[in-house]
Amino acid sequence: MQRVLITGTAGFIGFHLAQLLLKDGFQVQGFDGMTDYYDVALKQRRHGILLQNPNFAAAEGLLEDQARFDQVADGFQPDVIVHLAGQAGVRYSLENPRAYIDSNVVGTFHVMEAARRHQVQHLLMASTSSVYGANTDMPFAETDKADTPMTIYAATKKAGEAMSHSYAHLYDLPTTMFRFFTVYGAWGRPDMALFKFVDAILEDRPIDIYNHGDMYRDFTYVTDLVRGIRLLIDAVPERPQGPQDIAQGDSLSPVAPHRVVNIGNSTKVRLLDFIDEIESALGKKAIRNYMEIQAGDVPATWANADLLQQLTGYQPQTDVKEGIAQFVAWFRDYYEK
Numbered sequence: 001m002q003r004v005l006i007t008g009t010a011g012f013i014g015f016h017l018a019q020l021l022l023k024d025g026f027q028v029q030g031f032d033g034m035t036d037y038y039d040v041a042l043k044q045r046r047h048g049i050l051l052q053n054p055n056f057a058a059a060e061g062l063l064e065d066q067a068r069f070d071q072v073a074d075g076f077q078p079d080v081i082v083h084l085a086g087q088a089g090v091r092y093s094l095e096n097p098r099a100y101i102d103s104n105v106v107g108t109f110h111v112m113e114a115a116r117r118h119q120v121q122h123l124l125m126a127s128t129s130s131v132y133g134a135n136t137d138m139p140f141a142e143t144d145k146a147d148t149p150m151t152i153y154a155a156t157k158k159a160g161e162a163m164s165h166s167y168a169h170l171y172d173l174p175t176t177m178f179r180f181f182t183v184y185g186a187w188g189r190p191d192m193a194l195f196k197f198v199d200a201i202l203e204d205r206p207i208d209i210y211n212h213g214d215m216y217r218d219f220t221y222v223t224d225l226v227r228g229i230r231l232l233i234d235a236v237p238e239r240p241q242g243p244q245d246i247a248q249g250d251s252l253s254p255v256a257p258h259r260v261v262n263i264g265n266s267t268k269v270r271l272l273d274f275i276d277e278i279e280s281a282l283g284k285k286a287i288r289n290y291m292e293i294q295a296g297d298v299p300a301t302w303a304n305a306d307l308l309q310q311l312t313g314y315q316p317q318t319d320v321k322e323g324i325a326q327f328v329a330w331f332r333d334y335y336e337k
Contacts, residue, residue, distance in 0.1 A: 001055070004233070005029045005078035007111060008085030009050060009058060010043035012189050013126070013180075017082065017226040022053045024230065029076040030058040031069065032085060033103075037092070038190045046187060063107025073114040080233055081118075083111045083125040086156075089191055090130060090296060093153035104156035105163075112164060116171045122236045123173055124229065127161055129181045129218070129264065129301045130154035138268070139218075139304035142179070142251035142260045151296035161260060169256035174236045178229065181264030181303045185222035185323060186330035194327055197278050201286045202337050211293035213272035216300035218264040221323040224316035228263040231312035249307060264303025265316045277321050281328040 004021055008014035009030030018028050030050065034043055050056045057076075061068035063085055073081075087093075087103040108125065115123040132140045133148035149155040161177050168175040184194045200207045237252055237259040238245075246252050251260040279285050293299070309315045331337065 001025065001027045002079050003027045003029070003076060004080045004082060005031065005073060005076055006082045006084060007031045007063065010034060010047045011084060012187055013183060013222060013225065014084045015046040015050065015187055016185075016222050017084065017229055018050050018056060020226050020230050022050070022055055027055045029072065029078065030056065031072055032058070032060060033062045034060050037087070037089070042187075042190070062103075063110055064102045066110045066113070069110050070114060073118065078118060078120055080122045080124070081111060081115050081120050082229065082233070083108065083123070086126065087153075088189065090151050090153050091294060092191070093151045094296060097152040100152050100156045104153075105159050108160045109163065112167045116167060116173055121174065122233060123164070123175045124232060125160060125164055125175070125177050127157045127177045127179045127260070128154060129179050129262070129303065130298070131158045131161065131179060132301070133298065138300060138302040139266065140262065140302060141249070141304040142262055142307055143249065150298060165253060165256055165258045168253065168258035172239065172257060174238070174257040175259075176232055176235070176237060177260045178232065179260060179262050180225065181218040181220050181262065181301055183220050183222050183225050185327055188222070188327060194278070194324065195331070197275065197286065198282065198328060198331050201278065201282055201284055204287070206287040206289040207275070208289050208291050209271065209275065210291050210297060211299060212290045213270070213275070214299070215271040215297070216268045216302065217271065217274070218267060218301050218303045219269050219274065219320050219323065220263065220265045220316055221318035221326075224265070224318050225263050228308055228312065228314060228316060231314050232261060232308075235311040247310070249310070251307065261308050261311065262303040262305050263308055263316065264305050265318070266303050266305045267319070268300065268302040269320055274320060277324045278328075281324050
């Protein structure tokens, strides 16, 4: 039974990935800081569901606490590490940038050190579409330059990509970084737009719509996302012997077993259309408060996910109508609304 250590298992994506891996017969060790960035009860509920499976164990601690993380990793002896934990949220990074340095840079270094020490078969780590920053050529491809991050959140994720490349090169540590594109779905985070919109509409509160709704996002349903991660676990990058080993469009490093992969729906959806679908699913109109674009926001994201398909044969495909309906059903059930 393959042993996978996942950081962030009480979080939105980590919870769904752990569920999938347990279903597929993996042994999973979870690690989560249980920080109060959002409702801790929601995180505890997710862990409670996972703990019903005998092949899951949970440990609590902050990634910044290297001794604690090492204690968990050394006790578990992982074959694979999937690093999803970190300080999330583009807008919160304007208010509390230090939280991002501590968790996303220092914490990620501790994860990489554990992966090096245990010589894991594969280290997989979460990045973000936000690293594409000011890029305007779309859809975004992994081989595009990503040197213009527009928030400290994006900058810390880009730092993780750069640090992991050096570890992959120096220690022959097979590493895959995945860039997520606007993930949504059941058990989602309360700070995310879909959650906030649904909650506000049901409570007859106005919703804030930035850039007057003229924003485009590549909305990726969470179960599609974690299926992509699951398949990438088996797509272990190998250090190329020469340029002939790197296929057209592959982001594989010429000097390391290191690759960056987009996981997105490959569909650009206008924010106003997204809100229309929410209203349709709820059977209720929103009170709309149109606002200027926020500092650090990018007007559009859109994934080229050809590399994911090339490596795994898989393509996320849940459309927003179906995905929103699933989220609304979960939200009404969980909050009894």
